[in-house]
Each structure stands twice: as C-alpha cells, then as structure tokens.
Amino acid sequence: MPLFPATPAPRLILASSSSYRHSLLSRLCLPFDVVVPDIDESPLEGETPEATALRLAKEKAAAISGGRVDALIIGSDQVATLDGEQIGKPGTHARALAQLQKMRGRSVVFHTALCLWDTRRSIPEAAQIDSVATTVTFRDLPDASLDAYLRIEQPYDCAGSAKNEGLGIALIARIESTDPTALTGLPLISLCGMLQRAGVSFFQLPSV
Numbered sequence: 001m002p003l004f005p006a007t008p009a010p011r012l013i014l015a016s017s018s019s020y021r022h023s024l025l026s027r028l029c030l031p032f033d034v035v036v037p038d039i040d041e042s043p044l045e046g047e048t049p050e051a052t053a054l055r056l057a058k059e060k061a062a063a064i065s066g067g068r069v070d071a072l073i074i075g076s077d078q079v080a081t082l083d084g085e086q087i088g089k090p091g092t093h094a095r096a097l098a099q100l101q102k103m104r105g106r107s108v109v110f111h112t113a114l115c116l117w118d119t120r121r122s123i124p125e126a127a128q129i130d131s132v133a134t135t136v137t138f139r140d141l142p143d144a145s146l147d148a149y150l151r152i153e154q155p156y157d158c159a160g161s162a163k164n165e166g167l168g169i170a171l172i173a174r175i176e177s178t179d180p181t182a183l184t185g186l187p188l189i190s191l192c193g194m195l196q197r198a199g200v201s202f203f204q205l206p207s208v
Contacts, residue, residue, distance in 0.1 A: 012072050013035055013072070015036070015076075016036065016185075027188065037064050056113070060076070076115070080111075088159055090156050099161045104141055109133055115129045137173045138162075
C-alpha cells in the first residue's frame with residue numbers, strides 16, 4: 001500500500017549535477033527541478049563501499065530538504081570497488097590509465113545507492129533508501145586501446161574511468177545487475193517503487 005493516497009504528486013527535486021541522472025529521471029515523464037547539493041563526498045574511515053554510497057545518497061537529499069514542505073527529493077551516489085577497495089574519480093589521464101589497467105580482464109562492483117526524501121514526513125520516516133549492486137567485467141584490452149579511449153572520451157570525473165553511456169561500453173565484456181539503469185547512476189526500478197509508495201502515479205493522462 002502507498003504511504004499516501006494517489007493524489008497530485010509533490011514537486012520532484014533531483015539532488016544532482018549529473019546530466020546522466022537528469023536524462024534517466026526524464027524517462028518517467030514527471031516534472032522535476034534540479035538542485036545541486038554541496039556536501040563532502042569523502043568516504044569515512046572503516047566505511048564499506050556500499051555504506052559510503054548509501055550515506056552520501058541520503059546526505060545529498062537531506063542537504064536540500066530544509067525549508068521545503070511539499071517535495072520528494074532524489075539523492076543518489078555510486079561507489080566502484082575492486083577487491084573490496086573503493087575506486088574513485090581519477091582526475092588525471094595517468095590515474096585513469098592506471099585504473100583501467102588494473103581493472104582489465106577483471107570484475108568491478110558498482111554500488112549505486114538511492115534515497116527518496118519526503119519532506120511531508122518526519123525524520124526518520126522521511127527517507128526511503130536502497131542500494132543496487134552491478135558487476136561489470138572488463139575486456140582484457142592492450143594499453144594502446146585504453147590510452148586511446150581515455151583521450152577520446154576523457155572520463156576523468158568518472159569513478160572507474162569508464163562511462164558505459166558512451167564509448168566506454170566497448171571496454172565492457174559483461175554487465176550483471178537487477179536494474180539496467182543502476183550503472184548509469186540512478187536505479188529507476190527501485191526509484192519507481194519508492195515514488196509509488198509516496199503516492200506518485202505514473203500513468204495519469206492529461207485532462208482534456
């Protein structure tokens with residue numbers, strides 16, 4: 001049962017600067033605003049990768065919840081891991097190449113966390129949270145191919161140095177996940193469930 005009756009939805013807010021998350025959310029054909037949160041995204045000492053992603057997704061949504069009384073705020077975060085160690089954003093070509101060299105021929109787990117913060121509810125009931133794990137197996141490609149890919153796409157602000165939305169898909173041999181949108185950064189299957197529990201209807205035809 002939904003937490004609220006299926007009435008006109010409160011305003012949706014995407015707490016992200018990501019154009020990929022913006023594009024994914026647009027698939028749901030719901031109006032939404034974008035507000036970029038300002039938080040420290042550094043992992044905490046001893047924190048597991050999944051816990052980092054969940055905490056940051058919730059902090060992003062909570063950061064812009066203040067003063068909004070009728071909003072559903074979407075926060076999301078993604079942490080990539082290899083052998084249990086977090087793989088961050090490389091920032092430079094040299095670091096990105098080193099990441100891809102380490103990952104080639106191997107499987108990397110991407111933890112994509114999601115939070116829907118409902119400002120109509122009190123804490124802690126305001127937040128619904130979830131995490132979707134995606135296992136990506138990379139092709140065993142030579143250094144020249146990896147270097148060329150980086151120079152073409154320059155994914156230096158992307159954890160793991162590979163964007164499956166673009167040419168990075170050519171680096172990938174296999175993707176295993178319960179949600180095909182999770183790897184891009186916003187798990188829509190999980191989000192739809194959260195929105196439905198918050199009373200949002202996706203199939204209302206416009207009035208004539």
